[in-house]
Structures are given as C-alpha cells and as structure tokens.
Amino acid sequence: MVETENLKIGVYICHCGTNISGNINIDLLKEYSSKISNVVLVKDYKFMCSDIGQKLIKADIESGIINRVVIAACSPRLHEYTFRSVCEDIGFNPFLFEQANIREHSSWVNLNDPEGAFEIAKDHINMAVAKASKLKPLKKIKVSVESSCLVIGGGIAGINSALDLANNGYKVYLLEKNPSIGGHMAQLDKTFPTMDCSACILTPRMVDIARNQNITLLTYSEIVGIDGYVGNFKIKIMKKPHYVDQIKCNGCGSCITPCPVICKNEFDLGMTSRKAIYIPFPQAIPGEYTIDMENCIKCGICADPNVCETEAINFNDKPEIINIKVGTIIVATGWDLYDPTELKQYGYGRYPNVINSLQMERLLSSIGPLSGNPARPSDLLVPKRIAFLQCVGSRYYREGGNRYCSRVCCMYAIKQARQYKEKYPDCEIFIFYIDMRTFGKEYEEFYESSQREYGIRYIRGRIAEVLEDKNNNIIIRSEDTLSQQLIELKVDLLILSCGLEPNIDSDKIGSLLCLQKSSDGFFMEAHPKLRPIDTLLEGIFISGVAQGPKDIPDTVAQAKAAASGASILMAKAELEIDPYYTVVIDQLCSGCKICQSLCPYNAIEFDDYKKKALINPVLCKGCGTCAPACPSGAIEQNHFTSDQMNSIIDIIKEDN
Amino acid sequence: MNSKTEEVLRKDIRKSYNNKLIQKFINAGLEEIRACINCGTCTGSCPSGKRTALRVRSAIKKALDGDESILKDKDIWFCSTCYYCYERCPRNIPVTDMIIKLRNIAVEEGYILDNHFDLAYNVFYKTCHAISAIGENNKKWRELRESYDLPSLPPTVHSYPEAVKECQKLMREVKFKQLLDKIKKKKKKDNKNIK
Numbered sequence: 001m002v003e004t005e006n007l008k009i010g011v012y013i014c015h016c017g018t019n020i021s022g023n024i025n026i027d028l029l030k031e032y033s034s035k036i037s038n039v040v041l042v043k044d045y046k047f048m049c050s051d052i053g054q055k056l057i058k059a060d061i062e063s064g065i066i067n068r069v070v071i072a073a074c075s076p077r078l079h080e081y082t083f084r085s086v087c088e089d090i091g092f093n094p095f096l097f098e099q100a101n102i103r104e105h106s107s108w109v110n111l112n113d114p115e116g117a118f119e120i121a122k123d124h125i126n127m128a129v130a131k132a133s134k135l136k137p138l139k140k141i142k143v144s145v146e147s148s149c150l151v152i153g154g155g156i157a158g159i160n161s162a163l164d165l166a167n168n169g170y171k172v173y174l175l176e177k178n179p180s181i182g183g184h185m186a187q188l189d190k191t192f193p194t195m196d197c198s199a200c201i202l203t204p205r206m207v208d209i210a211r212n213q214n215i216t217l218l219t220y221s222e223i224v225g226i227d228g229y230v231g232n233f234k235i236k237i238m239k240k241p242h243y244v245d246q247i248k249c250n251g252c253g254s255c256i257t258p259c260p261v262i263c264k265n266e267f268d269l270g271m272t273s274r275k276a277i278y279i280p281f282p283q284a285i286p287g288e289y290t291i292d293m294e295n296c297i298k299c300g301i302c303a304d305p306n307v308c309e310t311e312a313i314n315f316n317d318k319p320e321i322i323n324i325k326v327g328t329i330i331v332a333t334g335w336d337l338y339d340p341t342e343l344k345q346y347g348y349g350r351y352p353n354v355i356n357s358l359q360m361e362r363l364l365s366s367i368g369p370l371s372g373n374p375a376r377p378s379d380l381l382v383p384k385r386i387a388f389l390q391c392v393g394s395r396y397y398r399e400g401g402n403r404y405c406s407r408v409c410c411m412y413a414i415k416q417a418r419q420y421k422e423k424y425p426d427c428e429i430f431i432f433y434i435d436m437r438t439f440g441k442e443y444e445e446f447y448e449s450s451q452r453e454y455g456i457r458y459i460r461g462r463i464a465e466v467l468e469d470k471n472n473n474i475i476i477r478s479e480d481t482l483s484q485q486l487i488e489l490k491v492d493l494l495i496l497s498c499g500l501e502p503n504i505d506s507d508k509i510g511s512l513l514c515l516q517k518s519s520d521g522f523f524m525e526a527h528p529k530l531r532p533i534d535t536l537l538e539g540i541f542i543s544g545v546a547q548g549p550k551d552i553p554d555t556v557a558q559a560k561a562a563a564s565g566a567s568i569l570m571a572k573a574e575l576e577i578d579p580y581y582t583v584v585i586d587q588l589c590s591g592c593k594i595c596q597s598l599c600p601y602n603a604i605e606f607d608d609y610k611k612k613a614l615i616n617p618v619l620c621k622g623c624g625t626c627a628p629a630c631p632s633g634a635i636e637q638n639h640f641t642s643d644q645m646n647s648i649i650d651i652i653k654e655d656n
Numbered sequence: 657m658n659s660k661t662e663e664v665l666r667k668d669i670r671k672s673y674n675n676k677l678i679q680k681f682i683n684a685g686l687e688e689i690r691a692c693i694n695c696g697t698c699t700g701s702c703p704s705g706k707r708t709a710l711r712v713r714s715a716i717k718k719a720l721d722g723d724e725s726i727l728k729d730k731d732i733w734f735c736s737t738c739y740y741c742y743e744r745c746p747r748n749i750p751v752t753d754m755i756i757k758l759r760n761i762a763v764e765e766g767y768i769l770d771n772h773f774d775l776a777y778n779v780f781y782k783t784c785h786a787i788s789a790i791g792e793n794n795k796k797w798r799e800l801r802e803s804y805d806l807p808s809l810p811p812t813v814h815s816y817p818e819a820v821k822e823c824q825k826l827m828r829e830v831k832f833k834q835l836l837d838k839i840k841k842k843k844k845k846d847n848k849n850i851k
Contacts, residue, residue: 345701345744395693397748434695464700464744479696484714486705 007038009132010066011125012057014048014073016103023107023117032122036129041066049079054086061092068132069097072125075104093137095639100128130647138579138638143618145231145575146327149566150175152509153332155183156552157544157559159205161330164563166214170570173324174209176219177505180284181206183334187358189365191552192415193446199283206285219286226512229618230539231327231575241317243291248312251287255302263295268362272369277302282367328539328566331523333506335545338393338498342400345465346496352378353472353493357412360495364419374420376493378472383492386420387430387476388413389463394499404520406499406549410437413497414450421454429456432463432478466494500549513540514601522548533562541565579638580622584613588634595626595635674722680761688749692716698741698751708734712741716754727762733769766842777836784813784823
C-alpha cells in the first residue's frame with residue numbers, strides 16, 4: 001500500500017470542448033489545483049476522454065510521476081468506466097482514481113455566473129483530491145455464471161425471450177401462473193395494422209416452446225422464494241396441483257360434458273361459461289386438463305374410468321415445490337386491463353351494453369362466444385350503431401386512474417371498428433377521442449383508411465356521461481369540441497377502450513426480486529434510453545408490457561433484446577463485479593440486526609454462531625443504507641469509507 | 657381580391673396570444689388551468705349547459721388564449737357550481753374554481769350582471785345581509801319568523817343597527833366598497849355592460 005508521505009496526485013482538467021472551458025477559466029483552475037497539498041502535477045486537455053487524453057494519463061502513471069489520479073471533467077456516470085479502464089489497461093489499480101464533476105455540477109448549472117462556477121469547480125477538485133488521498137486499492141469480485149435463465153410470464157414477451165435463449169443453446173425455465181401459456185395475445189382476434197389472425201401467428205410459437213428440448217415449461221406455477229445473485233439465483237417454485245395427472249391426460253376432453261359444474265370462463269371475460277375441469281382455450285399449451293378446485297364439487301364423475309379412460313384424475317394431487325438454479329432472470333409479467341367500474345359515469349357493470357375492449361375482442365373473435373358474429377349482451381341483437389370511448393382510465397390524473405398513455409388503445413379501437421364494419425357494412429361507428437395517437441409503422445395509414453374506406457366517424461370529445469333507456473340502448477352525452485356543440489347520441493353498444501395496467505401479480509414478483517418500479521407502476525429500467533431492458537439488479541431483465549405499455553412488435557423487439565442481454569451475461573463463464581460492497585468490522589458489531597432489517601437487497605445475513613452481521617458482497621449493491629444506520633459504526637463501505645467521506649466533509653467545513 | 661375585402665378577411669386571423677388572463681389564474685394559485693386538454697368532459701357534464709349557452713370548455717379555452725371577450729360574456733354567470741366538471745376532469749383541474757375566478761376577474765374589470773350588482777350594492781352593502789329581512793318588500797320573512805314565535809328580526813346586524821357601520825367599515829377595509837363604487841361609476845359612464 002502507498003503510504004501518505006508518498007502521495008503523488010495528478011489532476012487532469014478537461015475542457016470538454018467549450019462545455020467546461022467556455023464558462024470556467026481553466027488556467028486559473030490549474031493554478032489553484034497545483035497548490036493543493038499532495039498534488040504534484042496538473043494538466044489540461046480539450047477532451048480527456050479522447051485517445052490522446054487517455055495516453056497523457058497513462059504516460060504519467062507509467063513513468064511513476066503520480067500514484068493517484070483525479071480527473072475533473074463530466075459526470076462519473078458518463079466516463080468513470082472509461083477512466084477506470086485507462087488505469088486497468090496499464091495494470092494500475094482503477095480504484096485509485098477519482099472523478100470530479102465540474103461540468104454538470106459546476107459549469108452547466110451556473111451558465112450565467114462564471115465566477116460562481118469557478119468557485120464550485122474549485123470545491124469539487126479540492127474534495128476529489130481529499131478523497132483521492134485516502135483511496136485504497138480494491139479488487140473486483142469474480143462470480144461464476146450459471147448457463148440457464150428463468151423467464152417469468154408466458155405471454156408473447158416471455159415466449160419470444162425463451163425461444164431465443166433456448167435456440168442459443170441455453171437452458172430455459174418458462175414460468176406461467178395460468179394453466180396455459182399464450183397470455184393476452186391468445187385472447188385477441190386480429191392484430192393491427194396488418195390484420196393478421198392473432199392466434200395463427202401466436203400458436204406456432206407456443207408449439208415451438210413445447211417442442212424445444214432446452215425449455216422446461218412450468219405452467220400453473222408460482223415463485224415462492226428467491227435467493228442468490230447474478231449468475232447464481234436459487235429459485236423456489238410451487239407447481240399448483242392440476243388434480244389431473246399431466247402425463248396420463250391425453251387431452252381427449254371426454255370429461256367436459258359429464259362435469260356438472262358450470263362457472264365463469266375467464267378467457268372470455270365471463271361472457272361464456274366453462275366446466276370445473278377445463279383447458280383455458282382450444283389451442284392451449286400444454287393441452288392437458290386442470291380441475292379448478294375453487295368451483296369443483298368433487299362429485300367424482302370425471303374420475304369414472306368410463307369417462308377418463310387413462311384414469312388421470314387425481315383428487316389427492318398436492319402442490320409440488322421445485323428448486324432451480326439459474327444465472328439470469330427475465331421478467332415478462334405483462335398487464336391487466338384497467339377496470340372501469342369505478343368510473344360510474346360510464347355505467348360499466350351497470351348497463352349490459354357497455355363493455356370493455358377485451359370483451360369486444362372476444363366478441364369479434366371467430367373462436368369467441370358468438371363465433372365472430374358480435375351482438376350486444378342485453379338481447380343478442382346486432383348493434384347498428386356503436387361507439388368507442390378512448391382514454392378510459394388512461395391520461396387520467398385523478399385517483400384510481402393512470403396518468404400515462406397506454407399506447408395501444410387508439411390502434412386497437414380503430415382495428416375493432418374496422419373489423420366490425422367488415423362484418424356489418426351498414427352499421428354506424430363513432431370513436432370519441434381526445435387525441436388519436438397512431439405513431440407506428442403503417443399505423444397512420446391504417447387510421448386514414450378507416451376514415452376514407454370504412455367511413456368510421458371520429459368525434460373529438462371525451463364522453464361526459466352515459467345513460468340507458470328502457471330498451472338498454474345507451475345514450476351518450478358529450479361535447480363535440482371541434483364544433484363546440486353538445487351531443488346526445490343514442491347507440492346500441494358502447495365499447496370502453498381501457499388502458500393497460502401492470503399485472504396484478506407484478507407487485508409480488510417485484511418484491512421477491514427487489515425490483516424497482518417507476519411512478520407509473522411498471523418495472524423501472526436501468527436507463528430509459530440506453531438500458532431499456534436492464535434493471536438496476538444485475539442479471540435481471542424486463543421485457544414487454546412489464547416495463548411499460550407497448551404493442552406486439554415493440555414487445556417482441558424488447559423480448560429479443562432481453563434474451564440478448566441475458567445471453568451476453570451467460571456467454572461469459574465468469575463475471576466481474578465492482579467492489580463497492582460494505583464490510584462488517586466484527587470487533588465493533590453488536591449483533592443488533594438493524595442493518596439486516598434495512599437492506600433493500602437482502603444482502604445481509606446473520607451469523608448465529610459469531611452473533612455478527614455478515615454481508616454478501618455479491619448481493620450488496622453499495623447503496624449505503626446500512627452503514628450510517630449502524631449504531632456501533634461497524635459497517636464500512638468500500639470506496640466510501642468514513643475516513644474518505646470525512647476528508648471530503650472537512651474540505652467543505654474549512655471552506656465555510 | 658381588393659384590399660378592402662382582404663382587410664375584412666384578415667380581421668378574423670389571430671395574430672397573437674396574450675398571457676394577461678392566464679397570469680391572473682397563476683397568481684391566484686390556479687396554474688392547473690394550463691393543463692387543459694380540451695377534451696370537453698366539463699361541457700358535456702354541465703347540467704346548466706344543457707339549458708343555457710354556457711360552454712365551460714370554451715370559456716376556459718378563451719381564458720387560456722387571453723380572449724377577454726369571455727369577461728363580458730353573461731354565460732359564465734350561469735354556472736350553478738354543481739362541481740360535476742370538477743369531479744370528472746381527467747386532468748384534475750378544479751374547473752369550478754376556474755369559473756369562479758373568471759367571474760372575479762370579470763367583476764374587477766367592471767363586468768357584472770345588473771341583478772348581482774343590485775344585490776351587492778343595495779342589499780349586501782347597505783344591510784350587511786345577503787338576504788335582508790328589513791324593508792317593506794321583506795315583510796313576509798318577518799311574518800314567517802313570527803309565526804314560529806321567533807323575534808321578527810334575527811339576532812344579527814338587523815337587531816343591532818349600530819353594528820352595520822362596523823360591517824361596512826370592514827367592507828371598505830377589504831376594498832369591497834371601492835370595487836362597487838368603481839363599477840357604479842363605470843356603469844353610469846358607459847352603458848356598454850351586459851345586456
């Protein structure tokens with residue numbers, strides 16, 4: 001270790017073009033820096049991050065003129081990694097380098113005050129030098145990476161990620177809470193703007209999942225526990241009992257007719273019924289049956305050998321716990337439709353002829369409740385006049401609403417309107433909107449043709465209230481904002497274009513994995529622009545609507561990106577992790593466990609034998625929550641030790 | 657096109673937006689008005705608008721655009737403050753407060769309905785009661801009270817005429833009286849007020 005008397009600090013000041021030098025006098029700053037104790041060398045350059053700038057630093061370190069590096073430039077978020085690599089390249093410990101942010105924190109925030117900017121820049125350099133004097137060489141941690149991935153959620157996002165990884169040669173566990181994979185895409189009739197049959201493009205992928213040797217399909221299963229860290233996650237999964245032997249069952253379906261229990265079919269959003277023994281939909285993967293024990297009356301009819309020839313029914317089936325070890329996790333938990341019941345003025349749940357968009361989708365579907373001949377729920381007559389209301393629950397700043405735009409509702413409403421018009425060319429269709437947002441490839445053209453070719457009428461106004469007459473017709477009250485007229489329009493059917501919300505189980509998954517959420521409730525990405533599928537936790541990726549509302553093409557693109565992100569990690573046998581973890585000083589620890597209760601990453605264990613806290617350096621993210629909370633001062637954080645932080649604080653104290 | 661026709665046509669073209677009205681809303685802590693997306697929920701919800709010419713969204717829009725003609729518009733006085741618009745606005749704008757503020761600004765500028773002015777000046781200021789029980793016209797209230805064995809006048813300034821002066825002093829302190837005087841002067845000077 002380098003002793004204090006030998007400290008030789010080099011300060012490098014970056015002009016960043018004119019970003020810094022345009023506002024701060026570099027010459028004066030150099031002169032000031034050279035007077036700070038232990039500074040032996042001060043240099044400046046137009047762009048320190050450039051090749052030439054980097055060579056400058058390398059040469060000075062190699063010749064032994066300096067043994068600590070301070071670079072006064074932009075935010076460490078931008079170039080800390082760059083300068084660390086510079087040190088590493090020549091075998092110099094990269095943790096003996098410190099970056100002072102004199103661009104964002106000095107120059108940019110004081111654009112009209114060059115003198116103020118200069119004063120702050122001085123402080124930043126002073127503080128960085130103080131910390132550099134106390135820096136200690138640190139070593140990165142190496143961990144091995146398991147070559148397998150857990151994909152949570154069997155919708156179109158999870159399916160695509162799983163297939164890509166499996167085809168790349170990695171072992172994949174695809175977890176789905178429902179008895180079949182397919183997700184919401186399986187419920188859709190057609191996809192915009194190409195009008196492809198949704199099931200026809202989805203089911204081949206589902207079949208691929210079932211056939212792929214590298215994929216273990218875990219349907220009707222839930223995560224109950226998670227442990228470990230990047231490269232080595234240990235997952236505890238509960239397989240819910242099907243009460244039907246999944247190996248013996250051949251999916252013949254002869255149990256359906258005899259089953260006397262009729263319950264709501266959730267796949268058709270309660271518009272049809274199913275039996276207590278069921279498969280969710282005809283193309284379900286896997287195609288074996290499940291008994292819904294919440295509704296089953298255990299009459300035993302299905303267990304009769306004359307009914308089930310393979311004798312697959314097993315009322316004594318128990319939940320099964322399995323443990324798996326994976327290197328990476330992809331979270332593709334998807335969405336739920338916004339429930340408009342609370343918006344009383346629209347009458348959803350009260351008036352039978354007000355339905356939500358997913359119900360409309362099922363009504364339009366050729367395998368839906370009405371075999372693709374939509375009719376209205378109250379009397380099964382064909383509606384001659386229908387209306388769609390956009391932004392239901394979306395762009396809604398009141399309690400119980402979502403502030404964000406759900407991005408798909410404009411397009412699916414146009415699509416449903418077109419489909420309806422194709423089935424019933426004489427009908428009249430109104431779409432009530434605030435803004436039509438048709439931003440994707442071929443989307444605007446789709447919108448235009450819905451007006452020109454199909455004659456769908458767009459009314460700019462959000463429906464204010466909905467009434468019902470004695471024939472269950474719907475009376476809409478609104479303003480046509482473009483003509484500034486009040487409207488009172490009688491329609492046969494009203495479809496509420498509801499927005500997308502995070503899946504109801506995403507809270508549970510999120511807290512198990514310690515994932516962060518953005519203000520909209522969806523999982524938060526590590527960086528909104530440059531790391532859209534990474535999370536802040538290494539080894540865990542998000543894809544599809546779990547990250548935010550998106551349409552199918554975007555979901556598939558993101559699913560492939562997540563698969564790629566996971567492959568990059570798994571392609572390496574070993575991973576290096578920055579050593580910013582915290583360390584417990586055993587002699588000081590009193591074993592109070594306060595730190596353990598505070599750690600957001602479950603990184604702190606308790607050694608029952610020694611009665612001391614123990615921090616797992618790989619799980620620790622260096623957030624610093626535990627260190628100041630420790631009443632005995634027994635926790636030190638690498639690279640942010642009390643000694644180092646105090647030296648910075650001392651500078652500020654002196655200054656004032 | 658001759659230049660005269662052109663001039664007539666160009667008269668309808670907006671050449672600028674002013675912030676004068678919006679600024680008054682902002683100063684009153686009602687900057688939410690700027691978040692309006694003109695969805696029309698308020699207008700569609702308005703029970704008054706079904707019977708009168710009040711169009712809430714258009715009024716808000718005019719205020720946002722700095723169109724001062726809205727202050728002279730008697731329609732803003734037809735809001736019954738039922739709060740439907742307030743409850744339903746997707747942008748959480750306190751729409752009813754906006755209408756009330758719009759009325760305040762209108763009054764400050766001297767635009768007020770004759771009945772309202774009458775009430776404010778001849779009833780409220782003079783008697784310190786919004787609904788007065790004195791005078792020949794209000795005999796019925798006194799009789800009603802008496803029929804319930806109550807004193808004919810309530811125990812307010814009506815029973816203590818010496819307090820009227822104090823109340824009026826208060827109204828002068830908060831510049832209410834001065835506002836009324838200003839309007840009265842203006843009303844006399846030009847009869848261009850709301851018909």
